[in-house]
Amino acid sequence: MVNCLNFLSLRRILAAVFALGLLGLMGCATQPERPALRLTGDPIIDGNAHRAAAPVQDHVLWDYRIAASALHAGQPEEAKLHLDTALPLIGGILANDADAKKARSLFSAESTKTFIGEPYERVMAYYYRGLLYWRDSQPDNARACYRSAQLIDSDAETAEYKCDYVLLDYLDGFVSAKLSADGSDAFARAQANAKQLKLPAYDPKANVLIFAEYGTGPRKYGGGEYGEQLKFFVKNSTAHAATLSVNGQTVSLPAYDDLNFQATTRGGRVMDYILGGKAVFKRTTNTVGDVALVGAFIAANNGSRDGDRAALALGAIGLIGKIASAATTPRADIRMWDNLPQRLSFAALRLAPGDYPAILEFQDAAGKTLRGLTQTITLHVDPADRDTVIFLSELKR
Amino acid sequence: MNNSLRLLALASVAAPALFLAGCATGVESPSGVPLTEMKADERGFVAGTGVESQDLVTVSDKMARGVLAIPEIANAKQTPRIVLESVVNETRFPISKDIFLTRIRTQLNEKAMGRVRFLDREMMKTLERERDLKRNGQVTASADPSVVEFRGADYFLTGKLQGLTTKTSKGTSDYILYSFRLTDARTSEIIWESSAEIKKQGLEDAAYR
Numbered sequence: 001m002v003n004c005l006n007f008l009s010l011r012r013i014l015a016a017v018f019a020l021g022l023l024g025l026m027g028c029a030t031q032p033e034r035p036a037l038r039l040t041g042d043p044i045i046d047g048n049a050h051r052a053a054a055p056v057q058d059h060v061l062w063d064y065r066i067a068a069s070a071l072h073a074g075q076p077e078e079a080k081l082h083l084d085t086a087l088p089l090i091g092g093i094l095a096n097d098a099d100a101k102k103a104r105s106l107f108s109a110e111s112t113k114t115f116i117g118e119p120y121e122r123v124m125a126y127y128y129r130g131l132l133y134w135r136d137s138q139p140d141n142a143r144a145c146y147r148s149a150q151l152i153d154s155d156a157e158t159a160e161y162k163c164d165y166v167l168l169d170y171l172d173g174f175v176s177a178k179l180s181a182d183g184s185d186a187f188a189r190a191q192a193n194a195k196q197l198k199l200p201a202y203d204p205k206a207n208v209l210i211f212a213e214y215g216t217g218p219r220k221y222g223g224g225e226y227g228e229q230l231k232f233f234v235k236n237s238t239a240h241a242a243t244l245s246v247n248g249q250t251v252s253l254p255a256y257d258d259l260n261f262q263a264t265t266r267g268g269r270v271m272d273y274i275l276g277g278k279a280v281f282k283r284t285t286n287t288v289g290d291v292a293l294v295g296a297f298i299a300a301n302n303g304s305r306d307g308d309r310a311a312l313a314l315g316a317i318g319l320i321g322k323i324a325s326a327a328t329t330p331r332a333d334i335r336m337w338d339n340l341p342q343r344l345s346f347a348a349l350r351l352a353p354g355d356y357p358a359i360l361e362f363q364d365a366a367g368k369t370l371r372g373l374t375q376t377i378t379l380h381v382d383p384a385d386r387d388t389v390i391f392l393s394e395l396k397r
Numbered sequence: 398m399n400n401s402l403r404l405l406a407l408a409s410v411a412a413p414a415l416f417l418a419g420c421a422t423g424v425e426s427p428s429g430v431p432l433t434e435m436k437a438d439e440r441g442f443v444a445g446t447g448v449e450s451q452d453l454v455t456v457s458d459k460m461a462r463g464v465l466a467i468p469e470i471a472n473a474k475q476t477p478r479i480v481l482e483s484v485v486n487e488t489r490f491p492i493s494k495d496i497f498l499t500r501i502r503t504q505l506n507e508k509a510m511g512r513v514r515f516l517d518r519e520m521m522k523t524l525e526r527e528r529d530l531k532r533n534g535q536v537t538a539s540a541d542p543s544v545v546e547f548r549g550a551d552y553f554l555t556g557k558l559q560g561l562t563t564k565t566s567k568g569t570s571d572y573i574l575y576s577f578r579l580t581d582a583r584t585s586e587i588i589w590e591s592s593a594e595i596k597k598q599g600l601e602d603a604a605y606r
Contacts, residue, residue, distance in 0.1 A: 091490070092445030093569065093599030100604035113604045133491060140486040140494070147489035147562075154564050155606075179485070270606040 043069035043339075043397040044078060057099055060086045061115040064125060064337040072339075072393050076132055083129040090116045090125060091148060103333070104274050106281055110333035118230075119156075120218070120262040121337045123149040123165065127344070130171065131211045135389035143175035157267020164265075166194045166256040167344055174348070177202040178387075197254060206348035207387050208379070212253040214239035214362055214394035215342025218263040220334040228279040228330035230272065234260035237342045238370060239362035239394055246358035246379060247351060253392075255343035271332075278330035285328065289321025339397055351381045351388075360392055446571035446597040447490035448558070456575045456593045457497055461504035463591040464554070464579060470513055479579070480516045480550035488560030488573055497556060501577070516548055550582045568600030 037053055039046045047069055051062035063082035070078035094100060094116070103113035116122060130145030150168040153161075163169075173186030183202060191199050215237025223229035242253040292314045300311035360375040373394055382388045438454040464470060470477055481502060484494040502515050517524075524547065531542035540546070556577035563570045576592040 087491070088445070091447060094601050094605050095599060097602050097604075100602035103604045104602075110604070116605060129491065138491075138494075141491040144486055144489050144491040148491075151489060151562055151564055151569075155566070181487075270603045274603065 044073060044075065057112065057114045058335065059115075060089055060117070061335050061337065064117065064121060065339055067125070067128060068337070068339045068395075069397055071128060071391055072395055072397060074391075076135060076391075079128065080132050083125055083132070086116075086125055087129060089114070090122045103271075106278055107327045107329060109329040109331050110271060110275060111331070111335055113333065115333070115335050117337055118220075118263065119152045119266055120259050121340070122152050123168070123262070124259070124337065124340055126152070127168070131209075131389055131391060134175075134209060134387060137386045139175045139178055139387070143172050146172045146175070153262070156265060158265070161265040161267070163189075164193045165262065166190050166197075166199070167346055169193065170199055170256070171346065174202050177204045180204075194256060197256065199256075200347070203348055203350070206350050207384060208349050208351045208381055208390060209387055210244060210251065210253065210345075210347045210349070210390045210392060212242050212244070212345040212347070212360075212392040213341035213343060214242055214255075214345075214373075216395070217259045217337075217340030217342050219338070220332075220336040222332045222334050224279060226279050226282055226330045227334075228275040228332055230269070230275075230332040230334065232260070232263045234264060236260070238364055239343070239373060240365045241363045241367070242345060242392075242394075243361050243363070244347070244358055244392070245361070246349075246356050249349070251347045251349055253345040253347055255345055257344040258342060259340055259344070260342050275330045275332055278328055282325050282328040282330055285321045286325035287321075289318045289323075289325055292318030292321055294318075339395060341393060341395055351379070353381050353383050355380050362394060446569055446599055448488070448492050448573065452573070452575075452595050453496060453500060455595070457500035457504060459593050460497075460501050460556075460577045460591055461508065463577075464501070464505060464589060465509055465512070467579070467589045469552075469579075469581075469588050470509075473512070476511065476514050477551045478514050478516050478548050479552045479554050480518055480582075482553050482555035484556040484558060486558050488558050489562055489571075490560070490573075492558070494558075497575070497577075498554065501554070516550055521547075552588070553580045553582055554578075555580070566606075568598050570596065570598035572596040 037046070037049050039049070044066055047062055047066035051059060051066065054062055063086040067079040067082040067086070070076070070082070094114070097114065100113045102108045103110045117125070126145040126149035130142040130149070133139070133145060134142040146168045150163050150165055150172070153165055153168075154163050156162045156164075167190070169186045170190035173183030173190065176183035176186065187199070187202065216235065219233040221227075221231050221233055223231040241255060244251040244253060296311045296314035296318055299307045299314060301307075302310075356379040358377050358379050360377060362370045362373040364370055375392075377392070379390055380388070437450045481495075481498040484497055486492055486494050505513055506515070527536070528542055530536045531538040554577065556575065559574045559576070561572040572594065573596075574592055574594050576590065578587050578590040580587050
């Protein structure tokens with residue numbers, strides 16, 4: 001009789017554990033419902049709608065995307081608005097952050113942290129803001145952006161990939177040269193990173209600054225057994241170079257920087273070790289769960305009362321192991337700035353104020369013009385007392 | 398039997414505990430965080446290693462006191478006229494550069510009691526247009542508009558922000574040197590110069606490293 005009661009209690013306890021486990025799993029899935037978005041096809045309007053509906057942790061991600069779309073659409077003020085929202089966050093010290101703490105915990109995904117992006121994404125936020133500062137006749141603030149951007153790249157794992165953006169140093173020096181300061185150190189660093197590619201000497205009197213970009217940037221995905229490894233899908237884009245024909249001259253716009261290269265030469269992150277640990281925990285608890293459940297099955301088939309009890313105990317352990325394993329989320333954060341280019345270029349030239357018809361052409365690796373990508377544009381050169389910044393992109397959205 | 402029961406009891410406690418620890422992904426601060434009003438010279442809970450409001454207050458207060466104390470201003474027989482020139486930013490932090498000069502000017506205007514005057518060169522285009530309207534008789538004038546009354550500067554006040562940055566696995570450290578100077582417009586002599594330096598450092602959460 002007593003044994004029977006104990007057996008019933010055991011069953012109740014086991015049922016309670018199971019129910020709690022289920023409740024836990026259900027509880028983990030709660031997210032506030034978000035209203036369905038009405039998309040218009042305009043990347044800026046839609047981006048803003050997405051941003052408004054997104055959790056606060058994703059705001060910077062949308063700010064990045066909208067800023068790039070705005071630049072592509074020739075809306076610098078919109079781009080500025082979003083970059084100015086993002087930069088104070090990515091430029092600060094993110095410590096004692098509850099979301100980050102959560103992202104490091106076993107049962108929350110890395111993507112619960114506030115998105116600030118991988119280094120190449122943060123670099124691009126500064127790079128874009130820099131050209132917008134320059135456009136607003138604040139070249140020293142532009143230079144500040146290039147310096148901050150290069151600093152972001154200073155903690156790559158391998159020394160040769162630290163601070164190796166060519167354009168960031170080149171533009172840093174160029175601003176200094178234009179402000180009658182010495183830009184030679186920055187130029188030397190840029191030339192060292194450019195390797196065989198010979199950089200044009202600074203022309204402080206150049207008043208038209210062309211920032212060009214082409215190709216499609218890196219894409220993130222989760223590798224490893226549980227998607228715990230942040231990996232990048234990089235495709236060598238067709239456009240390898242560009243030229244701008246304007247006012248009887250052909251301006252070369254070679255690829256000085258490659259974001260695919262930058263994304264894949266960073267080395268490991270501290271977060272990768274944390275995610276690796278989560279993956280090990282997930283695997284171990286799963287194995288423990290499997291072993292305990294198999295043991296429970298064998299014990300249950302033993303036919304004795306003791307065997308039943310052992311089966312229940314092992315079953316409970318197995319269940320807990322399986323639930324803990326299922327609840328552990330080692331997935332790497334693969335939220336990404338998805339409208340970045342692959343290649344970055346720059347050229348500076350002198351043009352008198354006025355409007356100039358121009359043709360932008362892109363070339364493949366063999367130097368052959370990619371006809372479908374050619375753009376006919378008009379360059380508007382501002383009055384001579386300020387620099388004119390022109391942003392050219394192969395990307396449309 | 399007792400062992401099995403204990404095991405199960407432990408399991409029944411461990412399972413919810415695990416989920417309580419893991420299931421913190423719901424809404425953060427559901428009641429929100431109340432608005433916190435800070436003093437401008439107070440360090441907030443949102444901070445970086447760059448130029449912040451408390452630095453602005455500290456630096457501009459120091460500079461305003463410095464300008465007022467120099468003999469050329471304190472003992473001037475005629476009220477000196479000062480023009481503000483844009484600050485040069487050589488740091489890695491994009492900043493609203495003229496905010497320093499604006500605060501120094503407002504501090505001086507508040508504390509100098511008329512001992513210095515600032516010339517509003519930002520308004521020159523508007524002022525010239527107004528003067529031309531007066532000269533053309535399109536608007537009334539309280540004085541002869543053909544007489545040049547725009548004052549020239551006795552001094553130029555400007556500054557420079559320079560920085561040094563170190564970033565290692567232990568964190569990021571930024572040193573910023575704020576230097577301001579007052580230059581005699583006639584002789585090009587620097588009659589006053591002062592600086593303030595601020596160093597900050599911090600280490601980001603491992604999730605962002």
